Amino acid sequence: KAGVTQTPRYLIKTRGQQVTLSCSPISGHRSVSWYQQTPGQGLQFLFEYFSETQRNKGNFPGRFSGRQFSNSRSEMNVSTLELGDSALYLCASSLRGGADEKLFFGSGTQLSVL
Amino acid sequence: AQSVTQLGSHVSVSEGALVLLRCNYSSSVPPYLFWYVQYPNQGLQLLLKYTSAATLVKGINGFEAEFKKSETSFHLTKPSAHMSDAAEYFCAVTRPFGGLTFGKGTLLTVNP
Numbered sequence: 001k002a003g004v005t006q007t008p009r010y011l012i013k014t015r016g017q018q019v020t021l022s023c024s025p026i027s028g029h030r031s032v033s034w035y036q037q038t039p040g041q042g043l044q045f046l047f048e049y050f051s052e053t054q055r056n057k058g059n060f061p062g063r064f065s066g067r068q069f070s071n072s073r074s075e076m077n078v079s080t081l082e083l084g085d086s087a088l089y090l091c092a093s094s095l096r097g098g099a100d101e102k103l104f105f106g107s108g109t110q111l112s113v114l
Numbered sequence: 115a116q117s118v119t120q121l122g123s124h125v126s127v128s129e130g131a132l133v134l135l136r137c138n139y140s141s142s143v144p145p146y147l148f149w150y151v152q153y154p155n156q157g158l159q160l161l162l163k164y165t166s167a168a169t170l171v172k173g174i175n176g177f178e179a180e181f182k183k184s185e186t187s188f189h190l191t192k193p194s195a196h197m198s199d200a201a202e203y204f205c206a207v208t209r210p211f212g213g214l215t216f217g218k219g220t221l222l223t224v225n226p
Contacts, residue, residue: 033213042219047213048213056211103158105150
């Protein structure tokens with residue numbers, strides 16, 4: 001069974017641009033969540049999608065958005081990039097998004113904003 | 115609000131020695147607790163989880179953790195460290211409205 005796949009692996013953007021990251025969950029998993037990882041703030045929850053609906057959201061500005069497609073694949077978008085958005089963005093999937101469920105993480109997309 | 119504190123951002127042990135990584139949490143609801151491990155340039159992998167069943171939880175690769183409600187702790191241990199255990203370890207607690215709150219992480223170094 002293939003794991004969680006995130007593309008691209010690395011991305012370099014400049015301030016003010018926008019970016020879209022992609023995540024393909026494990027087959028059969030309907031929940032996809034996104035996390036931002038930085039050296040200063042650590043891992044922070046961005047949002048979770050289940051059956052194409054955003055179910056939960058962390059404390060991030062509206063510049064951060066996402067969506068989920070009918071095949072459970074998810075994308076996250078960051079508009080008007082800032083230097084502080086440089087981070088490793090991790091996607092995780094689970095069967096139903098239950099609080100007690102194991103999350104399966106992808107290897108992440110490393111975003112650098114110049 | 116949920117929070118997780120991992121004592122010691124860096125722990126160094128000798129191969130064969132006991133590994134003890136500390137985690138304290140605060141939660142406004144009965145918590146589910148997790149330990150994840152991250153190897154360089156990889157995502158996170160679940161080691162073990164506490165979901166209100168047995169307080170002593172056994173995980174993969176010989177790791178275990180004990181949930182102590184009175185101490186609000188969930189420390190991770192392994193009797194004998196192996197070189198392959200060198201990685202960053204994260205403790206996490208469920209958020210009331212979804213997602214996980216992670217600690218800042220503890221980098222484990224294993225010396226030969």
